[in-house]
Amino acid sequence: MRYLPNTPQNQRAMLDTIGVRTVEDLLTRIPAKARLSRPLALLPALAESDLIRHMRSLAARDADADTFTCFLGGGAYDHYVPSPINHMVLRGEYLTAYTPYQPEASQGTLRTIYEYQTMIAELTGMDVANASIYDGASSLAEAVLMAHAINGRHELALAGGVNPLYRRVVETYVDGPGLKLRDVPSPEGVLDRDAARRVVGGKTAALVVQSPNFYGCLEDVAAAAELAHAAGALLVVVSDPVNLGVLEAPGRQGADIVVGEGQGLGVPLSFGGPYLGVFAAKNEFVRRMPGRLVGATVDLDGSRGFALTLQTREQHIRRAKATSNICTNVALCALMATIYMATLGQRGLVRVGELSMAKAHYAAERLTAVPGVSLRFAQPFFKEFTLKLPKSPERVAAKLARQSILAGLPLKTLDRKLGDCLLVAVTEKRTREEIDAFADALAKAVA
C-alpha cells in the first residue's frame, strides 16, 4: 500500500520495542462485542489508472462550465481564474499545513491571511476583516448572531432580496439562540422601505440587505442604513466582493457588518464548495467577531512577524462562551482570493466589473427582444437579472441545455411567486457570440 510505509520488518521491530506480540494486543480496550468481525463492506480498492477511469466516467455525466456555456448564478459565478492561483495553492507548504498555531513555522500562511484581511477590508470599505468563514451563507448567519451579541436584541429583519438559500441557513443558526426572523417583502425587486419601517424597530438586532440582491437588483444600501440606524439596529450587507471594483463599498454606504460569498475571487465552482465566507466589520466590533484573526507584531529581535491574535474570542479558549463555534475555516480558499486580488489589482477588478456589467446589459437587451420575454423587475441591475418567460422556465432551460447552454436558474423551487421566471447571470467570460446564440436558442424555445 503506497501510503503505508511500515514494512513487516518495521512492524516486528516496533512491536518488540513496545513489548507486545501483535497489534491486536494494543486494541484490548475496545469492547469485544463491538469489534467488527468482518471486513467493511466497501467496493474493492482500485489501482490509480482504474480509479482515474472510474472518476472520469462519473465526471463525464456532469454539465461543467468548460463544455457548457454557463449563465447560472444565484450565489456562484463562472468568473475568470488566473492560472498562477492553482499553481500556488498546490504548493504543499500551503496545501498540507494546518492552522498556524506555531507562528514561527507558519509565517507563509499567516502573511497571506494578513494580506487577505487587508484586501477584503479595503474592498468592502470596512475597518477589519477576519480570516474567513465557511461560505457566504454561514458568514451571514454568524453576522446576525454577532449583531444580537452586540445589542442584545432578538429580532432580525431580512429583505426579500436576500438569497433564499442564505435565509434557510440563517434560520438554522438562529434556532438555538431563539432569534426571530422577520421578512420584509420586496414586491418590486428591492426593499420596500415602507414595509421595512413597519418591521424594523426597537427589537430589531439587524436589518439584512443583499446588493446586488438574489434577483440581480441593486439595493439602495445607504437608505437601508439610515432606516436601520434610525431604529438603533445594525445594518448587515451581503455583498459579492468581485463586484466591488465597480460598485460602491458597503462600508461607505453605512454597513456595520459586511459578509458575502468570495467564490468569484478565483475559487473554483466545484458544485457549491468549498467556497469563501467573507466577513468584515467596523473596528468597534472586533472583539465580537467570529473566526480567526491574524495580526502583525514583532519577534524577540524586533523583526516584523505575524500571529493569530485576539484568540480569547474563540472556542479553544472560551469554549461554551466563545463568539462562535467555528474552528477550521477556509484558509486555502482565502489564499486563492488573495492571489486573485493581487493578480487583478484595482484596475483588473474594475475591468471584471465593467465587462460583466456590460455583457449582462447586452444580454438583457438581446433576450428581452425575444417576443414574450421581459425583465421581471424594473430596477437597475449589475451582472444578473430576472427574466419573465412565456413558457415554463424548467422546460426552456432543459431545451437550451440540449444545445449546451446553461440558460439560468428557474426560480420556482426557491420562490413560488416567481414560477415563470429565470435568473440569468453573465460574467466577463461570456462572449457576444455566446450571448447571441443564447438569445437565438431562447427565441426558438419559447416560440
Add this chain to the structure above:
Amino acid sequence: MPYDNQRAYDRLIFELSSPGRLAFSLPESDVPVEPALAKVPEAYRRREPAALPEVSELDVVRHYSRLSQMNYGVDTHFYPLGSCTMKYNPKINEDMARLSGFGRLHPLAPEALSQGALQLMHDLAAMLAEIAGMDAVSLQPAAGAQGELAGVLMIRAYHEARGEKRTKVLIPDSAHGTNPASTALAGYEVIEVKSDAEGRVELGDLEAHLGPDVAAFMITVPNTLGNFEPRVMEIGELCHARGAQVYMDGANLNAILGLTRPGDLGFDVCHFNLHKTFTTPHGGGGPGSGPVGVKAHLEPFLPVPVIAKREQSYVLDWKRPQSIGKLQAFWGNFGMHVRAYTYIRTMGADGLRAVSENAVLNANYIMKRLEGHYDVAAPGPCMHECVLSARRQKKLGVSAMDVAKRLLDLGFYAPSTYFPLIVEEALMIEPTETESKETLDAFCEAMIRIAKEAETDPSAIHQAPVTTPVRRLDQTKAAREPNLRWRAKV
C-alpha cells in the same frame, strides 16, 4: 553585498507594488460598455478605487512561492499535531477534484446534468455510513464544528418531536472546545463531566448529572488522551436508559477504521472530519468537511437537501418537513467529497483497517520510546495518539511550549500543546500511519535530546526557535495593539 532574493520577496505584496504594473489578462469588450454604465446609478458606483497592489505575474509567483517557504507542511515536515491527523494527502486526490466535471460544475446546474457529482456524493455518504455503522449520512456540514452543530440540532429536534423539553448537554472536561461551543449555539446549557486521571469519564459524576433534563452526552472516542474509553458501551446504555442521546465526536476516527464502529458502540450520532481521517488537505486551516452520520430514528431531521436515489437517477430531496434546515448555501464542500471518495476507493476495506492498525502501532511506538524521558499522561496502550506531559521538564524551567519551539529548530513541526486541558504541560503527539519508522525514530531522538538539554542547558531552549523565518513573537503586543491590516505609510 549579494542580492538577498528571499528578503526581496518576503515583504508584503503591498510593499512590492509599483504603479502601472499588471498581472491579469482580460479581453477587450465585444459589447458596448457605456450604455450599461449609464443604467447603473452613479450613487451605486464606487467613488474611490480600492487600493489593491499593482504587480506583475512574476511578482505574484515569486512572492507567494517565497511565502510558502516560510511554512512547514506535511509535504515537507513530520507534523505530529495531535488530534489533527496530519497524514499524507495523496496527489491523485487533487487531480480528481480538478476534473472539469467536478471542479467546474455549477451547484445549480440541473439535477439531470449533475448525475456524476450526485452519484459520487450519494455513494460517499453510503461508504461513510458503512464505516461508522450509521444508517444515514449528510455530507453538508463544512467542518467538524458545523457537523457538531447539525448533530446537536438533530438531537434537539428529535426530543422536541417526541414532546420532550430537555435543556442540558453533558460534555467531558477533556473535550475539544468546539463541543461546548457548538452545543451552546444549538441552544443548550453545557454541563461539564469530570474525567479521572487517565482521561476516562467519571461514571459517578456522569450519573449524578444525568437527569431528565439532559438531551445528550457528547464524547470523543478514542478520548483526547488517546485512549479508548473501555466503558463506552455502558455509558451509552446508561444515557439511553435516561432518555438521553449519545454523540460521538469523530475527530479521532483514524484510530478505529475497520476495527469497531460508532454505531456498534451504541452512538446515535457521529461526525466525520474528512480533512483528518480521509486525507483531504488541511490547507493552512481549512477548508475541511464535517459530514454527520445518524441512526435511523434521527434520519427525518437530516439537513436538506438529502441526496436520494430514485430508480436510476440521483436527486436533491427537499421534501423533508422535520429537517433541521440548511447549513451551507449549497450541498457541502463537494471538492473535499471528491478527495475523500478517491481515498476510500484507493484504500478499500483492508487498506482502511491497515491505516488504523499502523496509526495505533506508530503512536504506541513513540510513547514507548519516550516514556523514560517524559511523563505519560495516561498509561497505555494508547490508540492513534499519545499524550505526554512536560511537567518534569517544567520543574527545570522548560515548558511544553519550549519543547515545541525547540522541535521546530530540530526539523519537526510541534505536537499540539496544552491540550487536553486536563493534562498539565500537555504534548499531544499523533504520528499517523503514513510516517515511517525512520521518521519516528528521528523524532524520538529529537525529543530525547530536548529532555537532556532541559537538564543541562534550559536557557538555550528558551532561545528556540532560531532557524525559523522569525523568532518567538510578542503575542501580548499583538493582542493589546491589534494590527489587523496593512496601511501605507504617509
